[in-house]
Amino acid sequence: MQKHNRKNTTGRKHISKSNTVSHRGELIPVNAGGSGCYPYMLKKSFEQFDIGLDKWKRQVFVMVELHQSEPTDDNKRMTLFRKRLMTRITAHYGITEIGYCWVRELENAKAQHYHVALWLDGDLVKTSHYICKIAKQVWEDMGGFYSKNRRSYIYVDSPEERLNALHWLSYLAKGRGKGYKSTQTKDYSTSRLNKPKS
Numbered sequence: 001m002q003k004h005n006r007k008n009t010t011g012r013k014h015i016s017k018s019n020t021v022s023h024r025g026e027l028i029p030v031n032a033g034g035s036g037c038y039p040y041m042l043k044k045s046f047e048q049f050d051i052g053l054d055k056w057k058r059q060v061f062v063m064v065e066l067h068q069s070e071p072t073d074d075n076k077r078m079t080l081f082r083k084r085l086m087t088r089i090t091a092h093y094g095i096t097e098i099g100y101c102w103v104r105e106l107e108n109a110k111a112q113h114y115h116v117a118l119w120l121d122g123d124l125v126k127t128s129h130y131i132c133k134i135a136k137q138v139w140e141d142m143g144g145f146y147s148k149n150r151r152s153y154i155y156v157d158s159p160e161e162r163l164n165a166l167h168w169l170s171y172l173a174k175g176r177g178k179g180y181k182s183t184q185t186k187d188y189s190t191s192r193l194n195k196p197k198s
Helices: 039-056 076-093 129-141 159-173
Strands: 020-023 026-029 059-067 099-105 113-121 145-147 153-156 188-190
Touching: 020 039, 026 159, 039 059, 039 099, 039 113, 039 159, 039 188, 059 129, 059 159, 076 099, 076 113, 076 129, 099 159, 113 129, 113 159, 129 145, 153 159
Parallel strands: none
Antiparallel strands: 020 026, 059 113, 059 145, 059 153, 099 113, 099 188
């Protein structure tokens, strides 16, 4: 993998130092300390998160961190990880739809790492225990190594827990670590949950 200089190539790469973002008519507190946040990433991930709540009314929000020893120019490993993880989740819970956001970052290590946030139907999944277990198994089976967060999930069943989850999710949109990649490679991706029909 060749070394890439950081590039800010589009308007979507604007970094905001504001500690709030406007979302669905609200000002949502975000974790913009230090390097600031990308507003476009915030709004895309927040909208997917809230579509999950629109669908399920309550949900479990899970965060995992995935590392690898060798760098890659693309995110094919993340695509494969997500597909394998979804297969296992579907087999265990019968879930056919999850919300997610992942980001690719490169800081001091020679290879990029990934932060992955997942949100799932809170009537079917109550904690992160099994989700984290299979995420670890899938990633390690692919030759990566899994970093356990001090906290792994929030059960979102109140307005307060929603804000706590969105604040944690906003960490993925931080400016630090992004942009060190080839032009064709994405810094992040989100699910494409559709709004429930009224």
